[in-house]
Amino acid sequence: MNTEGMVDRIETERLVLFPYTQENLALFNTDLSAFEERFGVLYRGEELDHLLRGFLLKLEREIAADPEHYLFFTEFLIVQKESDRIIGSIDYKYVPRDGLTEVGYGLNPLYEGRGFMTEALRAFLDFGKSLGIRTVRADTRPDNIASQRVLEKCGFRFLYQSGNLWWEKTL
Numbered sequence: 157m158n159t160e161g162m163v164d165r166i167e168t169e170r171l172v173l174f175p176y177t178q179e180n181l182a183l184f185n186t187d188l189s190a191f192e193e194r195f196g197v198l199y200r201g202e203e204l205d206h207l208l209r210g211f212l213l214k215l216e217r218e219i220a221a222d223p224e225h226y227l228f229f230t231e232f233l234i235v236q237k238e239s240d241r242i243i244g245s246i247d248y249k250y251v252p253r254d255g256l257t258e259v260g261y262g263l264n265p266l267y268e269g270r271g272f273m274t275e276a277l278r279a280f281l282d283f284g285k286s287l288g289i290r291t292v293r294a295d296t297r298p299d300n301i302a303s304q305r306v307l308e309k310c311g312f313r314f315l316y317q318s319g320n321l322w323w324e325k326t327l
Contacts, residue, residue, distance in 0.1 A: 166279050168275050171276055173234055175231065176212075176216075176231050176233070181216045181230075185213060197233075201244050202245065234272065234273075234276050244276070245262055246273075252288065255289060259277070273303075292312075292327065294307055298320070312325040
């Protein structure tokens with residue numbers, strides 16, 4: 157893995173989290189093989205279907221429109237150090253309002269049940285606190301027990317159910 161170009165990266169014992177920047181996302185969107193070669197990683201994250209591709213193109217435009225705040229809404233790729241594989245992503249969903257934002261994440265199902273997302277979320281929350289975030293919310297589907305367990309392990313408390321289950325943590 158080549159961490160040299162991974163600006164604003166977060167490292168844990170087993171993971172490296174690094175954000176899409178305008179430059180590296182443009183490369184990812186146009187030439188995934190060149191992206192993998194540049195960073196010495198293999199993409200094994202969420203399936204790159206039509207919806208995700210559309211989201212990443214939209215994200216590229218959003219970063220260009222607000223480069224000063226991009227860390228609050230870009231995707232951070234989650235790389236397993238041992239294999240140099242991108243296994244998922246994590247993000248804040250918007251620039252904090254009065255210190256409040258939401259977090260979202262996804263993981264390739266092959267890597268579930270090994271504590272990777274709990275490790276990533278803990279580090280990501282510490283990073284968010286250093287950026288001035290004071291409160292983080294998250295939502296899960298009622299049947300997504302694995303995601304609920306990750307939130308509980310990271311100190312989130314259940315707030316309410318409105319379709320999805322809503323959770324909150326004060327940093």
